Amino acid sequence: MGTLSDVAKEAGVSISTASRAFASPGLVNAQTRDRVQQAAARVGYTPPRVARSLQAGWTSKFGLIVPDIANPFFPPVIKTIQARARQRGHAVVLADSDEHPADEIELAAMMAKEVDGLLMVSPRGPKDQLEEIRRIVPTVFVNRHVPQAPAVLIDTAEGMQHAVQLLHALGHRHIAYLAGPRTSWANTQRREAVEGECGRLGVEFAQFGPFEPNLQSGIGAADMVAGSTATGVIAYDDMIALGVLTRLAERGLQPGRDISVIGVDDSPMAALAHPALTTVRVPGAQAGTAAVDLLCDVVARSASTQVIRLDTTLVVRGSTGPAPAHVSPTTGDRGQERRVKPVSR
Amino acid sequence: MGTLSDVAKEAGVSISTASRAFASPGLVNAQTRDRVQQAAARVGYTPPRVARSLQAGWTSKFGLIVPDIANPFFPPVIKTIQARARQRGHAVVLADSDEHPADEIELAAMMAKEVDGLLMVSPRGPKDQLEEIRRIVPTVFVNRHVPQAPAVLIDTAEGMQHAVQLLHALGHRHIAYLAGPRTSWANTQRREAVEGECGRLGVEFAQFGPFEPNLQSGIGAADMVAGSTATGVIAYDDMIALGVLTRLAERGLQPGRDISVIGVDDSPMAALAHPALTTVRVPGAQAGTAAVDLLCDVVARSASTQVIRLDTTLVVRGSTGPAPAHVSPTTGDRGQERRVKPVSR
DNA sequence: CTGAAAGCGCTTACAG
DNA sequence: CTGAAAGCGCTTACAG
Numbered sequence: 001m002g003t004l005s006d007v008a009k010e011a012g013v014s015i016s017t018a019s020r021a022f023a024s025p026g027l028v029n030a031q032t033r034d035r036v037q038q039a040a041a042r043v044g045y046t047p048p049r050v051a052r053s054l055q056a057g058w059t060s061k062f063g064l065i066v067p068d069i070a071n072p073f074f075p076p077v078i079k080t081i082q083a084r085a086r087q088r089g090h091a092v093v094l095a096d097s098d099e100h101p102a103d104e105i106e107l108a109a110m111m112a113k114e115v116d117g118l119l120m121v122s123p124r125g126p127k128d129q130l131e132e133i134r135r136i137v138p139t140v141f142v143n144r145h146v147p148q149a150p151a152v153l154i155d156t157a158e159g160m161q162h163a164v165q166l167l168h169a170l171g172h173r174h175i176a177y178l179a180g181p182r183t184s185w186a187n188t189q190r191r192e193a194v195e196g197e198c199g200r201l202g203v204e205f206a207q208f209g210p211f212e213p214n215l216q217s218g219i220g221a222a223d224m225v226a227g228s229t230a231t232g233v234i235a236y237d238d239m240i241a242l243g244v245l246t247r248l249a250e251r252g253l254q255p256g257r258d259i260s261v262i263g264v265d266d267s268p269m270a271a272l273a274h275p276a277l278t279t280v281r282v283p284g285a286q287a288g289t290a291a292v293d294l295l296c297d298v299v300a301r302s303a304s305t306q307v308i309r310l311d312t313t314l315v316v317r318g319s320t321g322p323a324p325a326h327v328s329p330t331t332g333d334r335g336q337e338r339r340v341k342p343v344s345r
Numbered sequence: 346m347g348t349l350s351d352v353a354k355e356a357g358v359s360i361s362t363a364s365r366a367f368a369s370p371g372l373v374n375a376q377t378r379d380r381v382q383q384a385a386a387r388v389g390y391t392p393p394r395v396a397r398s399l400q401a402g403w404t405s406k407f408g409l410i411v412p413d414i415a416n417p418f419f420p421p422v423i424k425t426i427q428a429r430a431r432q433r434g435h436a437v438v439l440a441d442s443d444e445h446p447a448d449e450i451e452l453a454a455m456m457a458k459e460v461d462g463l464l465m466v467s468p469r470g471p472k473d474q475l476e477e478i479r480r481i482v483p484t485v486f487v488n489r490h491v492p493q494a495p496a497v498l499i500d501t502a503e504g505m506q507h508a509v510q511l512l513h514a515l516g517h518r519h520i521a522y523l524a525g526p527r528t529s530w531a532n533t534q535r536r537e538a539v540e541g542e543c544g545r546l547g548v549e550f551a552q553f554g555p556f557e558p559n560l561q562s563g564i565g566a567a568d569m570v571a572g573s574t575a576t577g578v579i580a581y582d583d584m585i586a587l588g589v590l591t592r593l594a595e596r597g598l599q600p601g602r603d604i605s606v607i608g609v610d611d612s613p614m615a616a617l618a619h620p621a622l623t624t625v626r627v628p629g630a631q632a633g634t635a636a637v638d639l640l641c642d643v644v645a646r647s648a649s650t651q652v653i654r655l656d657t658t659l660v661v662r663g664s665t666g667p668a669p670a671h672v673s674p675t676t677g678d679r680g681q682e683r684r685v686k687p688v689s690r
Numbered sequence: 691c692t693g694a695a696a697g698c699g700c701t702t703a704c705a706g
Numbered sequence: 707c708t709g710a711a712a713g714c715g716c717t718t719a720c721a722g
Contacts, residue, residue, distance in 0.1 A: 350715080360715090360716080368718085396716045398716095400718080401717070
């Protein structure tokens with residue numbers, strides 16, 4: 001816990017030299033450098049970043065804001081961001097906005113002065129406030145398009161179109177989209193893609209929601225879907241879709257046979273659900289790495305407006321199957337009504 | 346983005362006074378204080394913590410290390426820790442050790458000099474290294490007993506005993522424990538509680554593992570259990586238990602009838618699984634809040650050795666039921682063998 | 691109540 | 707290659 005001047009004294013050099021031995025080793029005689037380093041070891045010294053930051057003007061920290069770490073989509077993203085940032089010499093200060101746009105902006109503003117750069121993943125806040133943040137601190141957005149701003153965008157549109165095409169090919173003629181958060185860029189993109197593709201294929205489109213992206217929402221969503229004439233469901237994300245799966249089973253409806261369900265993300269639970277969930281796989285980890293790299297560029301050159309685009313893939317599993325022939329489009333009678341058990345929670 | 350001297354100039358006071366207006370408003374004339382604050386608003390100034398830290402000797406940051414944020418047990422803990430820390434004026438720097446004891450210690454050592462205090466949740470590292478960390482920075486451990494160290498300990502022993510008692514009451518006479526990480530304090534506690542209670546009740550005890558606490562591990566664990574004569578299974582945590590549930594179903598075994606399964610944590614998925622998982626509920630959020638409060642005390646008085654203990658509750662759901670009468674203790678034949686479907690992944 | 695001065699621990703032109 | 711000096715932005719005894 002010694003200080004630089006202790007080291008200098010111990011090594012018999014000036015503070016300046018001791019400092020250089022750490023900050024710019026190249027400028028120091030190799031022997032002197034060794035002497036300093038040994039002295040440092042003896043004194044138990046490592047350069048503290050706080051004092052360093054003050055002088056150098058940077059903090060070697062990145063801020064990271066996500067809407068909800070309890071949503072399984074985010075942990076892998078956070079993990080790769082942390083790992084990559086660490087490789088590049090930065091610690092990560094994480095904050096969770098709990099899906100509240102106002103908190104999100106407040107957290108961002110608080111962090112702004114304490115970090116070298118900010119990563120905002122799936123931000124829900126309004127455009128102009130995000131632009132404001134970007135003016136105070138170098139920022140990279142993930143899953144959100146802000147004009148002129150550097151971003152990593154995961155293009156789910158194509159994946160969603162494939163999802164609709166799959167259902168169409170399986171004979172489904174009425175598809176419901178279970179919407180995610182109202183201010184989510186991804187939600188808009190996904191809804192438009194589903195709706196557009198339905199229109200193109202002449203499939204009836206309906207929307208339910210918005211829903212918070214969690215299992216609980218899926219419960220309610222399932223009841224809405226079961227009460228409609230839709231035979232195919234595409235949810236904003238896996239959490240909602242998984243909730244739907246659970247609830248349908250409780251009501252005696254078999255996903256993949258009575259109703260086909262598709263999620264988005266391909267989170268670990270998707271493969272393990274029963275039946276396994278068909279889903280649009282989103283490369284979250286890849287996005288995390290790309291975002292850190294981009295942020296490093298932005299911080300370094302302080303003027304990048306680059307946008308990186310990543311693609312998705314449809315992963316087909318057991319929750320999708322041929323449309324049941326017997327659903328009456330007018331009454332919504334699934335010919336199974338007697339099998340539907342009333343369930344309360 | 347102005348600086349304190351800008352504010353001072355703008356307000357027509359000395360830097361000292363401007364500083365006091367923020368650091369100790371009580372020492373400054375009310376009018377002067379207002380003048381300074383208005384000047385600050387005009388210049389767009391807010392006290393930057395870096396410079397402040399250097400002088401004051403604190404950072405207003407807490408470090409937080411967890412083994413795996415992708416395990417659903419941790420996000421709620423992290424969330425409450427962040428919320429509470431924020432209330433108490435501290436940001437949280439989060440790191441994920443990926444279940445690697447070595448990384449955990451390294452991360453802790455790195456953070457030590459950059460934060461006012463450290464929270465280590467469910468640490469896996471060796472005792473002496475944790476003690477070493479504690480010497481460099483005020484630390485509170487959660488879910489780990491380190492001699493003399495302040496900690497929040499969740500006492501699962503009683504919950505585990507209840508779990509064994511439940512199975513025993515349901516007629517189970519052979520119970521398997523699916524072990525978690527080898528160096529996990531909670532795992533030791535849980536295993537001993539299960540084993541002890543089995544002994545007391547005259548129930549045969551077996552152990553499998555150790556397993557990483559995730560769904561994937563549960564898959565393998567399920568096959569081991571299915572191949573044994575155990576009719577009741579208690580897993581280290583919900584993730585493993587949930588993986589077991591999934592895999593048993595795939596193999597045509599019905600949890601709650603053919604085999605009873607109990608997890609630990611009561612994570613959100615537990616209630617939504619099919620059948621819903623009987624589990625020992627662990628008050629993670631409560632532990633998070635308590636840990637922050639304790640850490641604040643430790644940092645303030647710099648010498649607390651207090652240990653806070655929290656209790657667990659057994660939550661009974663559909664994954665547990667009467668022991669099947671027809672399992673042969675010698676051959677392990679469940680009389681259902683024809684129903685077991687071979688499944689590959 | 692307010693100001694001048696020293697100092698927190700380091701970095702970095704500027705001389706040598 | 708190395709040292710003395712100034713300074714990063716603030717805080718806080720010390721005088722007044």
